[in-house]
Amino acid sequence: MRKWMKVAGWTAAVLLLAAGGGVLAGLQLADSRMHRKVEVRAPALAYVSDAQAIERGHYLFSSRGCVDCHGANGAGRTFVDDASAGLRIKGPNISPGPGSLVARYRPEDWVRAIRHGVAPGGRPLMIMPSEDYNRFTDADLAALIAYVRSLPPAEGGAAIVALPLPARVLYGFGAIRDAAAKIDHSLPPAAPVAEGVTVQHGAYVANMCLGCHGEHLAGGRIPGGPPDWPPASRLAPGKDSAMDRYPDSESLMRLFRTGKRADGSAVQVMPFTSLREINDTDMRALHLYLRSLPAPKG
Structure with missing residues (x-):
């Protein structure tokens, strides 16, 4: 009996050491990933400052999630x-005011940061949903930049990204990826699509859903989200698709405007500060696109 107890004790010690070594390795890998250099060719867009572009940029800033972080x-x-979980995330100051992150940005730096999730020096931006913005047309990206550059100066500071130990370890081992690791940086900018209630325009609008709902809109755990966050809903057709509850565009619009499902229950995690600003054309086109997706085979 004593022999077996001794063996069990040594086994437990070895497992603890292995676990500790795994955590340490994960943290070292995370640090390496956070400070890696991502080579991205990001041709500069010419600055624009006309009223129409700034108005379009204001709409995109308000409705595509920028306001939620910045x-x-x-x-x-x-x-x-969430202090109890050791999790705190704050977006940086991107106004022209004191402490601005973008004060020295060149035209190509804006493209690299927004479209590719990469800082001017090549470091990946940890919390930047560039997978949602990568398919912006050049005109929309230029308009968004124009609006941000037109903001009145406001005082703020750098980003804060405090992640709990498990999240950092998972990031180190690649189970959680930053946007720069998810994007195909070789893709050319999206071709312009005429605004209208069409499947094509709806597909363009749906790019804003990718960060949470996944590349194929199948839903699941939100990468890097707090442990108490529910998984993102499935938007694509299939078992338990959320779109089954929204047979027409008006029902989806009510969700976006009120933050409540068709049965009146509140949705816990969605950026409704932005979503409620989406105009009717974009909303109807988005609904049309999501309802047009093919059902899974089998």
Whole structure:
């Protein structure tokens, strides 16, 4: 009996050491990933400043999630704060005010950061949903940049990305990826699509859903989200697709405007500050596209 107890004790010790070594390795890999250099060819877009472009940029900033992380004034906003889990995420100041992250941005730096999730020096931006923005047309990207550059100066600071130990280890081992690791950086900019209630325009609008709902809109755990966040809903056809509850565009619009499902229950995690700003054309086109997706085979 004593022999077996001794063996069990040594086995437990070895397993603990292995687990500790795995955690340490994960943290070292995470640090390496966070500071790697991502080579991206990002041709500069010419700055624009006309009223029409700024108005379009304002719409995109308000409706595509920028306001959720950076605040309406661009000064930065804490959008996840869970001290018990060791998780805090705050967007940086991107206004022209004191502490601005973008004060020295060149035209190509804007493209690299927004479209590719990469900082001017090549470091990946940890919390930047560039997979949602990668398919912006050149005109929309230029308009968004124009609006941000037109913001009144506001005081703010750098980004804060405090992740709990498990998230850092998972990131180190590649189970959680930053946007720069998800994007095909070789793709050319998206071709312009005429605005309208069409499947083609709906597909363009649906790019904003990729960060949470996944490349194929199949839903699942939101990468890097707090452990108490529910999984993102499935938007593609198939078993338990959320779109089964929204047979027409008006029902989806009510969800976006109110934050409540068709049965009246509140949705726990969705950026409704932005989603409620999406105009009717984009909403109807998005619904049309999601309902047009083919059902899974088998």
